[in-house]
Amino acid sequence: MATSISDSRLPIEAQLAFIQDNPLMDLLDSFCEGSIIVDQKARIRWLSDKYRLLLELPEDAAKYVGRPVEEAIPNSMMRQVVESGRPILLDLMRIRGTWMVVTRMPIRDDQDQVIGGIGFVFYKQLDYMKPLVEKFGRLRGVPTTAEKQLADMRQAKYSFADFIGQSPVIRELIRRARQAAELDTTVLLLGETGTGKEVLAHAIHHASVRAERPFVGVNMAAIPESLLEAEFFGAAPGAYTGADRKGRIGKIQLADGGTLFLDEVGDLSLSLQTKLLRVLQEQEFEALGSNRIIRVNVRIIAATSRNLKQMVETGEFRSDLYYRLNVLPIEVPPLRDREGDVELLVGNMLRQFCDASALPFRKPNAEAMQLLRTYHWPGNVRELHNTLERAFIFAEGTELTVADFAHLQGAGEKGNRREAVKPLSEAMAEAERNFLKQAMSACNGNRSASAKALGISRATFYEKLQKHELI
Numbered sequence: 001m002a003t004s005i006s007d008s009r010l011p012i013e014a015q016l017a018f019i020q021d022n023p024l025m026d027l028l029d030s031f032c033e034g035s036i037i038v039d040q041k042a043r044i045r046w047l048s049d050k051y052r053l054l055l056e057l058p059e060d061a062a063k064y065v066g067r068p069v070e071e072a073i074p075n076s077m078m079r080q081v082v083e084s085g086r087p088i089l090l091d092l093m094r095i096r097g098t099w100m101v102v103t104r105m106p107i108r109d110d111q112d113q114v115i116g117g118i119g120f121v122f123y124k125q126l127d128y129m130k131p132l133v134e135k136f137g138r139l140r141g142v143p144t145t146a147e148k149q150l151a152d153m154r155q156a157k158y159s160f161a162d163f164i165g166q167s168p169v170i171r172e173l174i175r176r177a178r179q180a181a182e183l184d185t186t187v188l189l190l191g192e193t194g195t196g197k198e199v200l201a202h203a204i205h206h207a208s209v210r211a212e213r214p215f216v217g218v219n220m221a222a223i224p225e226s227l228l229e230a231e232f233f234g235a236a237p238g239a240y241t242g243a244d245r246k247g248r249i250g251k252i253q254l255a256d257g258g259t260l261f262l263d264e265v266g267d268l269s270l271s272l273q274t275k276l277l278r279v280l281q282e283q284e285f286e287a288l289g290s291n292r293i294i295r296v297n298v299r300i301i302a303a304t305s306r307n308l309k310q311m312v313e314t315g316e317f318r319s320d321l322y323y324r325l326n327v328l329p330i331e332v333p334p335l336r337d338r339e340g341d342v343e344l345l346v347g348n349m350l351r352q353f354c355d356a357s358a359l360p361f362r363k364p365n366a367e368a369m370q371l372l373r374t375y376h377w378p379g380n381v382r383e384l385h386n387t388l389e390r391a392f393i394f395a396e397g398t399e400l401t402v403a404d405f406a407h408l409q410g411a412g413e414k415g416n417r418r419e420a421v422k423p424l425s426e427a428m429a430e431a432e433r434n435f436l437k438q439a440m441s442a443c444n445g446n447r448s449a450s451a452k453a454l455g456i457s458r459a460t461f462y463e464k465l466q467k468h469e470l471i
């Protein structure tokens with residue numbers, strides 16, 4: 001500040017007087033709690049009245065002109081500023097027992113010589129600084145959300161110990177998955193929605209030689225087609241409109257050395273299938289808008305709830321990609337086929353809900369447990385989890401009764417009622433429409449949450465909303 005408004009042809013006193021009389025000075029002074037101008041020997045040239053009052057100086061401010069700054073402000077740093085020529089842009093100074101924010105700058109003439117210094121006292125209350133200090137602390141010490149997401153994203157969240165189940169089909173599943181973990185080949189997890197394919201993918205990575213390396217998941221159904229390519233392969237700086245100027249690293253590269261989990265791989269468009277095939281074949285790819293080939297070493301675990309074989313027959317899925325993915329297929333059985341596992345899962349989940357809330361432990365009575373055991377769980381473990389959680393939160397006493405699972409029972413009863421007979425397809429469509437509406441209203445219109453509550457993927461949920469003309 002002030003370099004250009006100070007003319008070296010004038011005596012220093014006149015130059016400082018010019019600054020002091022500048023209307024800008026009044027403006028600055030009106031914003032702060034006090035201001036001071038000193039000459040190059042740290043003698044006071046000007047002291048604002050506000051500052052004098054703040055300092056509780058007995059005499060008229062004008063009386064201090066020409067005196068060493070320390071006479072008025074014993075702990076002043078203005079001398080250091082004029083001697084070093086370096087500003088102290090943000091500092092704290094104790095004035096009459098109160099900490100204040102101060103700014104001090106040297107004043108230079110147009111020959112760059114220090115001819116004095118100017119200081120402002122900004123805030124009487126440090127409270128004003130709190131947001132700034134907090135933000136600074138956050139930026140310095142705590143990782144940003146993006147960094148955190150990255151760190152979380154790159155670690156396996158589950159191990160085999162997290163996959164609950166003791167039924168014969170599950171024991172066999174775990175045995176196969178453990179084998180797969182040792183083999184370092186591509187794995188294809190097949191099974192209905194909510195059966196735990198993602199949990200298994202994490203567990204396989206966790207038990208593999210790549211455990212210390214990243215685990216990176218991409219959900220083909222959750223990301224719009226237009227963004228998926230950049231998400232996958234990354235983009236060179238300015239590769240497309242709206243792309244980060246700095247460019248971005250794709251998930252494939254992030255997974256280098258580790259495991260890339262392709263969730264809902266059946267939802268991949270044909271054009272991206274072709275590009276993915278190249279990655280699988282050559283272990284190399286190009287980021288969007290770059291001509292550079294990047295080599296990677298990733299292990300692929302893919303999962304889908306769709307019938308890939310059938311999709312190959314109908315031309316929706318490339319057969320060469322299917323064979324590349326199908327090296328080690330693992331079928332994850334639906335919950336209804338896991339004998340005895342519902343009880344195990346229920347016990348486990350209820351303990352989790354209880355630990356995570358201030359609510360008392362609640363468990364289903366015999367009748368309710370029978371209902372949970374025999375229900376056909378189209379949304380599998382996810383549906384069981386959501387159903388139980390809702391019941392646990394809304395139940396009154398320590399016992400969960402069939403009334404707490406009324407919607408499961410209702411679904412069964414409806415089919416039994418003779419008087420309301422209508423074509424099955426019509427009845428099912430109607431029920432589906434109602435469930436969609438119910439979910440939307442329970443989740444306050446949040447579509448992701450609704451899809452989750454219903455135990456279906458977002459893509460499926462959208463398809464259904466469209467089919468029933470609910471969007």
Ligand SMILES: Nc1ncnc2c1ncn2[C@@H]1O[C@H](COP(=O)(O)OP(=O)(O)OP(=O)(O)O)[C@@H](O)[C@H]1O
Binds near residue numbers: 196197382
């Ligand atoms: N055997 C299990 N033990 C404990 N929790 C499980 C088990 N299987 C699934 N879950 C839980 O159920 C939910 C759904 O599991 P997950 O997302 O792995 O299913 P998915 O088969 O990948 O589903 P989708 O095909 O819809 O993506 C998750 O909250 C998961 O933690």
